[in-house]
Amino acid sequence: MGAIETLLEPFFEETSPRRGLPAAAYTDKEFWDAECMSVFTRNWICVGFVHELKVSGDAVPIKIAGHPLLLVRNKEGAIRAFHNVCRHRCLTLVEEPRNVGKLIRCPYHAWAYDLDGNLRASPHFGGVNEHYSKGFDRKQNGLVPVRTHIWNDWIFVNIDGDAEPFEDYASTIKERLNGIEWENLNCIGTLDFGEIACNWKFIMENFIEPYHVQFVHASTTDQPLEDHFTIIDGNCLGSAVDLQEEIGTSGSLGVSSRYLTLYPNFILGRYFPDQMGVYLNIPTGPGTMMQKRALYTTEGQSLSEEAIRGLRKLWWDVHKEDHEMTERLQLGRASQVSAAGGVLSPAWEDSVRAFQDMVARDVTSRKLPKEGIYNDNQ
Ligand code: FES
Ligand SMILES: [Fe+2]
Incomplete structure (x- = not known):
């Protein structure tokens, strides 16, 4: 058994609740090297x-x-x-x-x-x-x-050249975006967050669990937890909120939303009725990554400078709240206490577990666990 298989043994145990990836998956050069040779070469x-x-x-x-x-x-x-x-x-x-x-x-x-x-x-x-x-x-x-x-506006590469055609690889995220007229997508600005001091997986995991939203973004959103659900659908993992009552207007966070990822590093946020954000997440080392976010309108509309300024500030503030959390997740991995990975909520973090299963599949070439082990709350 290789060193990475051994490291992941506690992760593969069928505990209840399930554990997350061990700390070394976020801090060690060996795990990072394994990801570079697998996750980032064989996928889109x-x-x-x-x-x-x-x-x-x-x-x-x-x-x-x-x-x-x-x-x-x-x-x-x-x-x-x-x-x-x-x-x-x-x-x-x-x-x-x-x-x-x-x-x-x-x-x-x-x-x-x-x-x-x-x-x-x-x-x-x-x-x-x-x-x-x-x-x-x-x-x-x-x-x-x-x-x-x-x-659309996004450039994908497959380094080893052997991934399935992009159309198949991305079929589930595309289906979930049906109804958007892509020719009307209009980029209204980009935010460059520069370097974030955390492993790339924390940013992905943060995006696909709705559990933190009510606590971390209390000042920027009013989306109640009960209106959220997780999404596990092929290479598309995510979270979503269908508000029973729309409390905000277009361009606020108080609207129904879709937070969708395409494994491993693509993130798209859709905010009904007519806005979207896409994130470029560039892993640069075990404990560092770079991030940019492009802001779009989806119905071709242009916004006033003031409206764009407001949106830029909103998203800058929201992401700074997230980055503080993900950087502290990284710091926590220095402790022995996090060696075995922490525990994941079966209700709100089954999407995180599904993401981690895909990483574990790629670095060990094991098969994914059988379908149906995740909470089906969509
Ligand atoms: S021309 Fe000599 S290294 Fe490029
Ligand atoms: Fe967040």
């Missing part, structure tokens, strides 16, 4: 917003779970993703978001690639003014592409 992961690559030549580097990647808008306007690594001596090619023009040029020995990754220049590689050498084929030394799928 969200790595960027289309709206950040406006014109041909716009390039955004992103390092996700140890993989340096480069997103580029090509001449035809399509978004491409590559490993952000020069094929000569493997330097990272682009360090900051910028427009590279027509060519991605490596600063070390000036190899240059076009926006589709083809190697176009390898100056003096074979000697002075000899740009080729025996057996060296530029065609074999282009940038290595990464499988990409664009869904």
Whole structure:
């Protein structure tokens, strides 16, 4: 049995209530490395917003779970993703978001690639003014592409190339968003939270359990606990609130909502009738991650500057409340008391357990537990 299997033994025990993942799953380099090689390579992961690559030549580097990647808008306007690594001596090619023009040029020995990754220049590689050498084929030394799928404003990649087609992978979250006319989606702003000092899983878990809402967001929302439920539906885990009485107006938190994720790192909040938020969650290490949130209207409407300012402040405050909790979850993992993982509410955190089961499946390649072990309260 491998070290990770051993670590997860208490997690797999059929206790009542169920335990959460052990502390080491949030703090240890070994577990993080296992996630980088499994969770983040074999699934579809969200790595960027289309709206950040406006014109041909716009390039955004992103390092996700140890993989340096480069997103580029090509001449035809399509978004491409590559490993952000020069094929000569493997330097990272682009360090900051910028427009590279027509060519991605490596600063070390000036190899240059076009926006589709083809190697176009390898100056003096074979000697002075000899740009080729025996057996060296530029065609074999282009940038290595990464499988990409664009869904609305969101860029997904599948690093090992073997995941099921995105349409199938994301079918359940898409079904739950039926009725939205995607062509009317309008991005009205982005919040950049920078680095959050917690493991990426705490942010996901926080989003899919409705248990904390009434306590952590008491000043920003009035959604009563009894109107909430959890969602466990294929790769879509989440929580939701159907208010018996709508107490707020569009753009407040007092409306019926859907908090949906697409395993492993995509988060979408839908706030009826006409608003949406999508989060880019970039894990950067066992105890750190980066987060941005894009704000959208779903019926094409534009809002006044004042309304947008109000929304930005609302969501900034709400997420700061969440981040304080998730950073303290991380701090608590330093204690021996959290070694065995804490306990999960069968009513409100079965979605958290389902998420953790998927992580455990990926790092150990075990099968998921049988359906039906979760509370069916939808
Ligand atoms: S490492 Fe890129 S050109 Fe040499
Ligand atoms: Fe929250």
